[in-house]
Amino acid sequence: MTIAEMNFLQRMLYILQHYGSSLLKGAATTMAIAIICTLLGCIIGFAVGLVQTTEPHKKDGIIKRGILKVVKLILTAYVEVFRGTPMMLQAAFIYYGMSQLFGINLGMWSAAIIIVSINTGAYMAETVRGGILSVDPGQSEGARAIGMSHFQTMMLVILPQALRNIMPQIGNNLIINIKDTCVLSIIGTVELFFTFKSISGALYTYFEAATVTMIIYFILTFVCSRILRYVETKMDGPSNFDLATTDTLAFTSGLTRYDAKKGGTF
């Protein structure tokens, strides 16, 4: 039986039998790029978002203030440019630009990872900035009031809360990345969409190949979104708590006492 004689289901089965392994490989590449780039993008985003929410200290000199201002300006430009242009063009721009201007031939993987990470980073920077601003200012006052430095306040109190607040957005970015890696086919990255194009090109069965590929994309994104939802509930911790029923004082009574010289203890 030739392809032309098959019905819809038979063609889908045929694609799975003959191209199953290429599809799986493509899916694996897509997932690897999406996960790695979302993580790298988060790191870039946190770094940029942190700098952008840093206010100069009142004791900082004019040079430090100047540097901060210039760095902020550069980062804003980065965010605006990469949010404001299509990733497909960015891919072409960086991939071909690197080889034409600097003679650097980026490999398929490094090109893919650089482009998607930088792009995700630009979006994440704004998300992180929003996440930091959404944390109640009282939290940082509470931290400063017990003597924490700006850095400690950020690392111990503000960022963990900001991270929790932006988890849904990080999940969003991962899912967008799973789908948007398809634009990398323009520079020849063999990911899921590239595989779809090869199959449909070889067999002339666009509809069936598209159906199969869409189902695979959907499974990937759906599983990811469920896993992320689970991680979010884990981050929230249990909604109940146990009362400490054993006598917590048993360990401590009589160990510390009022020190009249030091003061403070009672």
Add this chain to the structure above:
Amino acid sequence: MDEILKIEHLVKTFGTNEVLRDIDFTVSKGDVISIIGSSGSGKSTLLRCINMLEDATGGKILFHGKDILKGEVDEDKYRTKVGMVFQSFNLFNNYTVLDNCMIGQTHVLKRSKEEAREKALEYLSKVGMAQYIKAKPRQLSGGQKQRVAIARALAMDPEVLLFDEPTSALDPEMVGEVLDVMKNLAESGMTMLVVTHEMAFARDVSKRVIYMADGRIEEDDKPEIIFTSPKSPRTRDFLSRFNAKA
């Protein structure tokens, strides 16, 4: 008396708005000072200036003779010595009750985990919250949060504790439990500076009462005198309104 804080000619302006005008007073060891006055009189701003959460515009804040506004004392170190309890509690939402009381000790004072835990538990049981060490702030009532916040501040072994309207966000039932804790603290010899609208606390617990109006200290005296025979007519006026309400 052992002088801890000396405030001299303190001025704070927001734009053209003068919030604090020429504030002068001293805090000595063991003092329990209530700062009273109507809203907008600059009480909270005064406390926030003392803890450097606001930058004072002029004047001096001397901590054991060193001017903190000139940076003669390290800002973060100074804050461990001058603790603060907020109206809105400001417990760290991402930590349990126990961790809230430990994190400053371990990260700022560099105490060992065991020592920090012991201290935290000691103060948490003093404020009656030792049972709740595993709870997160969102699982507590306002009064419970404020008691944990007091324990957190105490765990740093401060020399002075600043209270910024600690009971103003609480319902009447919870006000009592927090005031009890503060009363015990005062009796144990803690040096406290309390901005409050709880006149009974100011009258019965504090050793000195400062009445503020329009960014100035109108009167600074023993509670017996302020509440029975105030010298300033403005104080008298303010307290008569309070007495009429009570």
